[in-house]
Amino acid sequence: MCIPSKPNKYGLKMQCLADAKTHYVYNTYLYCGKNADGLTLTEEKKQPIPLQTCLRLYQTILSSNRNITIDNWFTKDFTIANYVPKKNKSVLLVSSMHDGNSMDESTNKPEIILQYNSTKAGVNAVDQMYSVYSSSRRTRRWPMPILYRLLDISALNAYIIQQSHERASKMTRMTFLKGLTKSLCEPYMKERCYNQRLPAQLRTNIATALQIRLPTPSEPGESQKLDRNKRKRCSFCKPVKRAKTVHLCICMTCAKLFAVPTCL
Structure with missing residues (x-):
């Protein structure tokens, strides 16, 4: 599909639920369009597409006392707030979390504005982190981009979990990804290194990379x-x-x- 406002205008669209602070991806699924989006849903199938998306994504955090920040694509009966920061510039926000016109004394801004500004960039930050270290490669088969994105999501979530541990050593994301890649490939490389049917030069190169001696x-x-x-x-x-x-x-x-x- 095409989204002109995004850096990558053309591609497959994946709906995502991410943490605004840590950028941990809780849930995601491939958006297949209006006609096919409700195929796997039961009771929510007759609901509007934005509501179907919310019902599908928030299942992993249901009853966890969390607030979800969404954009204008999702609509419902909300509390409306009108904020005019400058002349001839009006900002409209809707919320089901806030009541009334509560203002923050330090910034003199509505709490809805502050809440939205602090949580609006969760998914966009995740997309930016994907673009820095991505496993995506050029391909003509549409399932491959989905596999590459799932690998990126898994690697990012693993890095966030590792860094959130109290006793974990602080490391850059590049260092973590290198160690993760080596730990995933090392068992397979050792198996190939001991395969007598492979060329000797290939086995020698694998042994040199793993810093091991051939049998x-x-x-x-x-x-x-x-x-x-x-x-x-x-x-x-x-x-x-x-x-x-x-x-x-x-x-x-x-x-x-x-x-x-x-x-x-």
Whole structure:
């Protein structure tokens, strides 16, 4: 869909519920349009689309004594406040939380204005944090952007939870994402590093990145023992130059055959 007021005008729209202070994402879902938005809803299906969105998003914080700040897309019977900060400039706000025209003495502004200004940038701040460190890549398959955004949401929530811990060491988001990426990839990389069917150079690169040593065989097996009467191929020569020769040795690190002296 197209939203001209956003930096990225075209794309998939995801409705999001985020904390205004910590920017933790509580709930989100993909908005599929007016006709398809109520397919998974039951009692709320006949309600207006903005109300359906609220009913779907706030389920995770229901009965938690929290206040939700929304924009003008969501409408209902609210308390209306008219604030004129400058001449010929009028600001209209609606609220179901405030009663009357209560003013703040220090700033001489209505409490509705202060409440809205302090909580209005929750989702926009989340979008800005996504754009700084994003896993999104160019693709022509529409499910992939959804997967990339879910990865970004999970990584951001993990960082917020880690930083909210009292004994957690303060670190930048980049450092946290690097450590998170390494911890997620390390088990898979170790599994590939010990796979004897992979190229030796690839296994060596993985071992160097993980700072580990490749498994060293205690003694070559019967199938690995070098037969001087048979010609075999070197495991390290390029495929175009991999010729058979009898001048081979067995590497004690990876148990591969290499030519002497070209591959020493």
